[in-house]
Amino acid sequence: MQVPGSTRSSLKHDHLLQTPDTFIRSPLAGAKDVEFIIHAAPQMGARFTQMTAEFKAGGSLGPAPAQRFLYVLEGKLELKAGGKKYTLAPAGFAYLPEGIAHEVRALKGSRVAVIEKPYEAAAGSAATEMVVGNEKDIKPVALMGDETLRVRSMMADGQGYDFAVNTMEYDPGAQLSMVEVHVMEHGLLMLDGGGIYRLGDSWYPVEAGDFIWMAPYCPQWFGALGKRPAKYLLYKDWRRHPLGA
Numbered sequence: 001m002q003v004p005g006s007t008r009s010s011l012k013h014d015h016l017l018q019t020p021d022t023f024i025r026s027p028l029a030g031a032k033d034v035e036f037i038i039h040a041a042p043q044m045g046a047r048f049t050q051m052t053a054e055f056k057a058g059g060s061l062g063p064a065p066a067q068r069f070l071y072v073l074e075g076k077l078e079l080k081a082g083g084k085k086y087t088l089a090p091a092g093f094a095y096l097p098e099g100i101a102h103e104v105r106a107l108k109g110s111r112v113a114v115i116e117k118p119y120e121a122a123a124g125s126a127a128t129e130m131v132v133g134n135e136k137d138i139k140p141v142a143l144m145g146d147e148t149l150r151v152r153s154m155m156a157d158g159q160g161y162d163f164a165v166n167t168m169e170y171d172p173g174a175q176l177s178m179v180e181v182h183v184m185e186h187g188l189l190m191l192d193g194g195g196i197y198r199l200g201d202s203w204y205p206v207e208a209g210d211f212i213w214m215a216p217y218c219p220q221w222f223g224a225l226g227k228r229p230a231k232y233l234l235y236k237d238w239r240r241h242p243l244g245a
Contacts, residue, residue, distance in 0.1 A: 030062015
């Protein structure tokens with residue numbers, strides 16, 4: 001039984017842990033039959049937005065105000081873009097460059113992670129291209145040679161792209177080899193399992209369904225606990241000079 005007024009959610013100057021018991025849903029202009037849980041936004045200091053979109057069957061998104069990345073958590077989407085039609089099942093994803101016309105419609109009740117970020121152009125970089133795929137088809141790579149911690153990269157790599165989205169999967173007991181402190185900010189959605197996350201000077205138990213925002217230079221570390229693998233979806237800004245040059 002949860003004690004009234006208590007929660008694992010916590011907001012500090014350099015991080016947010018947001019747990020499902022504190023989620024608030026709201027509509028957004030242009031979307032039809034979709035409710036949004038807005039996890040990270042400029043109002044809290046983030047330079048991107050990350051949301052969970054909950055679609056009724058037939059629900060659709062409005063136009064993207066920026067680059068858009070979709071990752072299907074549950075259900076099935078139909079995506080029309082670039083003169084083609086795609087079906088995105090669970091673990092299906094799509095990267096849609098800023099300005100590309102597209103339509104997104106749910107073929108059944110669906111839950112989708114939506115990440116949007118204004119594009120930062122860089123001198124000499126080629127234009128970004130749309131990417132559509134399924135995370136399950138991507139070969140995992142051991143992080144720093146540790147086979148108990150596997151990364152799947154869903155964004156294309158290259159100077160044109162200013163953010164990355166990965167999944168990271170930990171065997172039970174696996175952990176990051178170091179406390180990371182860096183200029184990139186993160187949006188993290190726990191997909192499965194759980195463990196302990198260090199954020200700043202705080203330590204939190206985390207589990208599937210939780211969302212974490214990490215500001216630039218927030219000390220961060222994760223260790224998986226339990227009898228099943230822990231897995232999360234991770235956003236980071238990437239490949240741009242801090243001065244915006």
